[in-house]
Amino acid sequence: MSSNTKISIAAAGIFIAVLILAGVGFFIFKARAIATKTAQEKQVIEENPVEYYLVKKPVTQTDDEMKKLMIGTWRMAGSKSWGADSFTYEETNNADFKSFTPTNWSIVNYDSSSNLIYSASGHYTVQNGVYTEFIETATGPMAKFIGKKPKFKIHVDADKFYQMSDAKKVNIEEMWQRVGD
Numbered sequence: 001m002s003s004n005t006k007i008s009i010a011a012a013g014i015f016i017a018v019l020i021l022a023g024v025g026f027f028i029f030k031a032r033a034i035a036t037k038t039a040q041e042k043q044v045i046e047e048n049p050v051e052y053y054l055v056k057k058p059v060t061q062t063d064d065e066m067k068k069l070m071i072g073t074w075r076m077a078g079s080k081s082w083g084a085d086s087f088t089y090e091e092t093n094n095a096d097f098k099s100f101t102p103t104n105w106s107i108v109n110y111d112s113s114s115n116l117i118y119s120a121s122g123h124y125t126v127q128n129g130v131y132t133e134f135i136e137t138a139t140g141p142m143a144k145f146i147g148k149k150p151k152f153k154i155h156v157d158a159d160k161f162y163q164m165s166d167a168k169k170v171n172i173e174e175m176w177q178r179v180g181d
Contacts, residue, residue, distance in 0.1 A: 047086070048086075048173070049160070049162065050162045050164055050173040053160075053162045054162055057155075059129055059154075061155075061156065063126045063128070066126050074097065074098045074176035074178055075179050076094055076096035076098075076174065076175075076176055077090055079173060079174045079175065081173060087173065095114075096108075097179070098161075098176055100124070104122065107120050109140075117141075118139055118141050120137065120139070122135050122136030126154070131153075132152075151165070152165055160175060160176065160178070
């Protein structure tokens, strides 16, 4: 075997080794980028799941699918509302409940002694991904909202219901946990 052939074989071997190392390096770089993105996404979800599901992640459900998924009773799991600086997770024994039928909604809040603090109800619509509550009856501090029609962006993801107000003045962001089946 001539020395030129030996040099060519050695050069080809080195070239293949460089390609393999470059491929491994690229794979490691890509894996780290994915891990970083996943960690950042988990942090965003933890800090404010409502904003994640309603601002950063596109809704893929139709209006009819959304209405079917909403039916049932939900317990407040967390919120960022009325000028709060950050999202707050609620204790699992809180007494804020929201219920949906195919046409109506209701909300009720009790204190630790099971005394009613407030309630509200009415019919609702879901059109073009916007949920509108028609506040037709209410008690306690909610009574001042009778006749109002607040609009919300909504998303249902398995056993969580997310809603974010569509209003500029009052920011309401809520996460609800499904109760039972």
